[in-house]
Amino acid sequence: MDTERFRPGAGRGLRERLAEPGEKILLHASNFRPVKRTLDVVRVFAMVQARMPARLVLVGDGPELPRTAELAGALGLREKVIFAGQQATVEHLLAAADLFLLPSEFESFGLSALEALACGVPVIATNAGGLPEVITEGVTGHRCRVGDVERMAGLAAELLGDPERHRAVREAARREVVEKFSEEAVVDLYEGLYTEVLGA
Secondary structure (H helix, E strand, O other): OOOOOOOOOOOOOOHHHHOOOOOEEEEEEOOOOHHHOHHHHHHHHHHHHOOOOEEEEEEOOOOOHHHHHHHHHHOOOHHHEEEEEOOOOOHHHHHHOOEEEEOOOOOOOOHHHHHHHHOOOOEEEEOOOOHHHHOOEOOOEEEEOOOOHHHHHHHHHHHHOOHHHHHHHHHHHHHHHHHHHOHHHHHHHHHHHHHHHHHO
């Protein structure tokens, strides 16, 4: 992970253009395939938005985008959802967010979650695939069962409604990525492995 590119503050000045003062920004970025469960993203956001002023930013494009937009409209949220489309870079948008949503049915690793964490953004996701390797439960975010939108929304609202805890999770998210997934940390691990193998 390039922790210089993906870092807190990369979206400085963008937040004011995305949301009104006092609104929390929830973000999802993906290829909008069915496995990403983007309808769950909208459902979670609807529950959070019912409890506090919030805005949802959707980054990317794909086959589920029309259904996602349709659900947002049906729930009366169309004015609260920003469809940002495909982006050449996402770090500026990630760094402007308060929370990253990833309710995927499967994730081989969870690179988008790792990018969000590197920007100091807590992640609410599922226990799918490699996400448990990326998200430390209760420390850098939360992991839930696939499809459990009520629990995801409850945890999201709880975190966003507690400024002190939110700040602590943001700091922990950034710290864990730097310590475990930065280029320096990973290269050291590979060098240790090579040394061990060659020594044997």
